[in-house]
Amino acid sequence: xxxxxxxxxxxxxxxxxxxxxxxxxxxxxxxxxxxxxxxxxxxxxxxxxxxxxxxxxxxxxxxxxxxxxxxxxxxxxxxxxxxxxxxxxxxxxxxxxxxxxxxxxxxxxxxxxxxxxxxxxxxxxxxxxxxxxxxxxxxxxxxxxxxxxxxxxxxxxxxxxxxxxxxxxxxxxxxxxxxxxxxxxxxxxxxxxxxxxxxxxxxxxxxxxxxxxxxxxxxxxxxxxxxxxxxxxxxxxxxxxxxxxxxxxxxxxxxxxxxxxxxxxxxxxxxxxxxxxxxxxxxxxxxxxxxxxxxxxxxxxxxxxxxxxxxxxxxxxxxxxxxxxxxxxxxxxxxxxxxxxxxxxx
Amino acid sequence: xxxxxxxxxxxxxxxxxxxxxxxxxxxxxxxxxxxxxxxxxxxxxxxxxxxxxxxxxxxxxxxxxxxxxxxxxxxxxxxxxxxxxxxxxxxxxxxxxxxxxxxxxxxxxxxxxxxxxxxxxxxxxxxxxxxxxxxxxxxxxxxxxxxxxxxxxxxxxxxxxxxxxxxxxxxxxxxxxxxxxxxxxxxxxxxxxxxxxxxxxxxxxxxxxxxxxxxxxxxxxxxxxxxxxxxxxxxxxxxxxxxxxxxxxxxxxxxxxxxxxxxxxxxxxxxxxxxxxxxxxxxxxxxxxxxxxxxxxxxxxxxxxxxxxxxxxxxxxxxxxxxxxxxxxxxxxxxxxxxxxxxxxxxxxxxx
Numbered sequence: 186x187x188x189x190x191x192x193x194x195x196x197x198x199x200x201x202x203x204x205x206x207x208x209x210x211x212x213x214x215x216x217x218x219x220x221x222x223x224x225x226x227x228x229x230x231x232x233x234x235x236x237x238x239x240x241x242x243x244x245x246x247x248x249x250x251x252x253x254x255x256x257x258x259x260x261x262x263x264x265x266x267x268x269x270x271x272x273x274x275x276x277x278x279x280x281x282x283x284x285x286x287x288x289x290x291x292x293x294x295x296x297x298x299x300x301x302x303x304x305x306x307x308x309x310x311x312x313x314x315x316x317x318x319x320x321x322x323x324x325x326x327x328x329x330x331x332x333x334x335x336x337x338x339x340x341x342x343x344x345x346x347x348x349x350x351x352x353x354x355x356x357x358x359x360x361x362x363x364x365x366x367x368x369x370x371x372x373x374x375x376x377x378x379x380x381x382x383x384x385x386x387x388x389x390x391x392x393x394x395x396x397x398x399x400x401x402x403x404x405x406x407x408x409x410x411x412x413x414x415x416x417x418x419x420x421x422x423x424x425x426x427x428x429x430x431x432x433x434x435x436x437x438x439x440x441x442x443x444x445x446x447x448x449x450x451x452x453x454x455x456x457x458x459x460x461x462x463x464x465x466x467x468x469x470x471x472x473x474x475x476x477x478x479x480x481x482x483x484x485x486x487x488x489x490x491x492x493x494x495x496x497x498x499x500x501x502x503x504x505x506x507x508x509x510x511x512x513x514x515x516x517x518x519x520x521x522x523x524x525x526x527x528x529x530x531x
Numbered sequence: 532x533x534x535x536x537x538x539x540x541x542x543x544x545x546x547x548x549x550x551x552x553x554x555x556x557x558x559x560x561x562x563x564x565x566x567x568x569x570x571x572x573x574x575x576x577x578x579x580x581x582x583x584x585x586x587x588x589x590x591x592x593x594x595x596x597x598x599x600x601x602x603x604x605x606x607x608x609x610x611x612x613x614x615x616x617x618x619x620x621x622x623x624x625x626x627x628x629x630x631x632x633x634x635x636x637x638x639x640x641x642x643x644x645x646x647x648x649x650x651x652x653x654x655x656x657x658x659x660x661x662x663x664x665x666x667x668x669x670x671x672x673x674x675x676x677x678x679x680x681x682x683x684x685x686x687x688x689x690x691x692x693x694x695x696x697x698x699x700x701x702x703x704x705x706x707x708x709x710x711x712x713x714x715x716x717x718x719x720x721x722x723x724x725x726x727x728x729x730x731x732x733x734x735x736x737x738x739x740x741x742x743x744x745x746x747x748x749x750x751x752x753x754x755x756x757x758x759x760x761x762x763x764x765x766x767x768x769x770x771x772x773x774x775x776x777x778x779x780x781x782x783x784x785x786x787x788x789x790x791x792x793x794x795x796x797x798x799x800x801x802x803x804x805x806x807x808x809x810x811x812x813x814x815x816x817x818x819x820x821x822x823x824x825x826x827x828x829x830x831x832x833x834x835x836x837x838x839x840x841x842x843x844x845x846x847x848x849x850x851x852x853x854x855x856x857x858x859x860x861x862x863x864x865x866x867x868x869x870x871x872x873x874x875x876x877x878x879x880x881x882x883x
Contacts, residue, residue, distance in 0.1 A: 361549070366550070366859055369821040370820070370854070373840065375560075378557050378558070381561065461686060462686065465825070466825065466828060491695060492700040493700075502692065517680065
């Protein structure tokens, strides 16, 4: 590393040549992508965002330690403490089907039986359990949808941009058609049609979110590829007779993919939000499945008495807001970094 | 300009075709038996009845035949039956009426709600955005910045539920639903004329301020829920676009030749700064038509969004697809209007 830095007493040299260490990560990512990455870690807002995201990752990983499942082979089933419909307040005793006590319970809570930390919702579903295990559901659905939409978007967008002409025109019109319907309505319909086919589970909503979520990535990567395919090194590859698929996958996509990749990884917040909206509307998971939208939807029958039962919307609502805000804060910083007018102003 | 509009108009049939194919394709996830079983009331479901429906509606025909029949209907004894192009979107099992009638009953309510949600944003939100840009880092600017980060992180249904908790359950200021009982009785009287079938406007035209006020009281929470994200985005986008425009050379020129600052801002800068705002307005129409699904469900407001959501919950596929078709048609027109407006405002677009 030391050899790359010019040395000697020549002051003119030191002033005119930027003397800067170039780390291994920067070498690997390239200067532009490295700038994006470091730009994300600079503002307090985006750091707060990363902290929030980290916290939720921790909760998701530690879920069995925080509140051990009552039915270990189906941990996503929220345990019910009875069947009466009216919610029960926070810190009320857990009489039936209480989960096993985790090691942290006794030292902190000073008792040896479970209470409903955040109360129960309609049908005696424990709110705390739903929130903690719902974090896993959130990450699971978020990751599946983001990876799938990203792959579909990148493949369709890059084929469209690389071949151009008629192919590009047809593909972009298909994208237009998919974008015509309002996203949440389209996803609602597809999930509703799929549910009788494949049963009430996470999958109807996941498939619906994938089917109507890939178009944004296709458009972005298409734009990036359109500019990169005019570069000299692509021309050079073409001149020496490299196959189309190899040029596309080895030369163009690796150079164009990074902004789309970062954008996709930050879309988890939006995906989780849409998923929660769908299950709030009653589409997708079976009743009692640990997921935030479902826990919130229990509140729909208690609108007139929400001043008494405030905990059935405030806690799951706050969880969802903090989760989405974490991703939005990072995403906001990203938008600033990706803005072409900001380039070169690190 | 003419070529631009013609080229844009040629796209409309393509999009219409695409949307109908997409919706018809979604219908295909249900097999013929499942689709016809939806309309057999006897339990246990009668196989003969199901087969009769399959035969009658040709659900055993090849897909392209079914698509064509779905599109233009069929002729029985010289009378045309069905066909979405002729306004027959099928029969809603859950609402026990034709889907088109359901839409006709519900859409005015949704339109009423969206007009009141959009108009203040367009009028005041854009003005706020211009002010935020002119007084950069001033009070409006800072408030808009914080509001937009918090606002975009708030899911519509959480926001709506919180509104209900505070203003309905706790303070009892604003009720959900559409009208109070006394007001809905007045509205059904023959002396109340339905000029526009938009309730608030009819109330005004009938000179019934009490009914207008009652309708508004019911609509205020849905309006806020539907539009708080629009407020944030409109102010932000107008602001950044305006800031960029104010740095242009022609703005400096206008200032240099001694124009009053007001003319510089409102005559020279603002019209050009509106181009991205118009794009945003187009997206907002799409967003609102999606947003009403959740907002209307939370507040139990009788519009098309609530009807679509409750039909979807009861797996009434025909009804939901009818709403999708209707929304699709509206949005194709809305996109067309936005694109043409683009051409009117921005010479770079119409000459491209």
